[in-house]
Amino acid sequence: AQSVTQPDIHITVSEGASLELRCNYSYGATPYLFWYVQSPGQGLQLLLKYFSGDTLVQGIKGFEAEFKRSQSSFNLRKPSVHWSDAAEYFCAVGVGSNDYKLSFGAGTTVTVRA
Amino acid sequence: GAGVSQSPSNKVTEKGKDVELRCDPISGHTALYWYRQSLGQGLEFLIYFQGNSAPDKSGLPSDRFSAERTGGSVSTLTIQRTQQEDSAVYLCASSQSVNTEAFFGQGTRLTVV
Numbered sequence: 001a002q003s004v005t006q007p008d009i010h011i012t013v014s015e016g017a018s019l020e021l022r023c024n025y026s027y028g029a030t031p032y033l034f035w036y037v038q039s040p041g042q043g044l045q046l047l048l049k050y051f052s053g054d055t056l057v058q059g060i061k062g063f064e065a066e067f068k069r070s071q072s073s074f075n076l077r078k079p080s081v082h083w084s085d086a087a088e089y090f091c092a093v094g095v096g097s098n099d100y101k102l103s104f105g106a107g108t109t110v111t112v113r114a
Numbered sequence: 115g116a117g118v119s120q121s122p123s124n125k126v127t128e129k130g131k132d133v134e135l136r137c138d139p140i141s142g143h144t145a146l147y148w149y150r151q152s153l154g155q156g157l158e159f160l161i162y163f164q165g166n167s168a169p170d171k172s173g174l175p176s177d178r179f180s181a182e183r184t185g186g187s188v189s190t191l192t193i194q195r196t197q198q199e200d201s202a203v204y205l206c207a208s209s210q211s212v213n214t215e216a217f218f219g220q221g222t223r224l225t226v227v
Contacts (some may be wrong), residue, residue, distance in 0.1 A: 036218075043220040102154040
């Protein structure tokens with residue numbers, strides 16, 4: 001079964017600084033990869049997804065992620081964070097057209113300081 | 115509706131009582147998912163519906179949990195004889211088909227006292 005690891009439970013970053021959130025997955029083939037964001041009191045919102053093709057994926061809110069097959073990673077990045085980026089971020093993996101289960105990591109909480 | 119709607123948003127219940135959680139997916143979405151989010155944990159997959167059928171119920175944590183979906187739309191997750199460990203946020207999501215973007219509701223926060 002696939003699994004998703006987000007090594008960082010909590011990250012604090014200054015407003016305007018860059019942000020990188022790590023995600024590693026365990027699966028033999030190329031999975032479908034997603035990043036979701038959950039703001040306080042809100043539901044989960046899709047930031048971006050990777051199915052195939054260009055390994056650098058652009059998402060909403062200025063986020064991007066890069067799929068690295070050799071490292072089994074799909075790290076999320078933003079060059080300059082805004083206070084509104086304070087939220088919890090979840091990496092998720094789906095593994096095929098017949099597998100409907102999205103497996104989620106435990107999440108990374110991002111705090112933005114002024 | 116415009117998004118996935120879940121009700122109630124909050125539910126406090128006594129241990130041993132039954133609860134029903136409702137999910138109203140986006141109109142036209144054939145796939146519907148239930149997840150559970152416990153404090154400090156990721157999202158735990160519970161069950162998935164394609165239309166009215168649930169091909170895989172293996173994510174349900176015990177036989178106290180059941181779910182149904184009628185008319186290819188609204189789904190109800192029922193927890194019988196609730197226990198304190200059932201306290202969590204229960205999230206529902208829907209998508210047009212398998213492996214397309216899943217849209218999440220805001221969840222039902224269940225507290226068992």
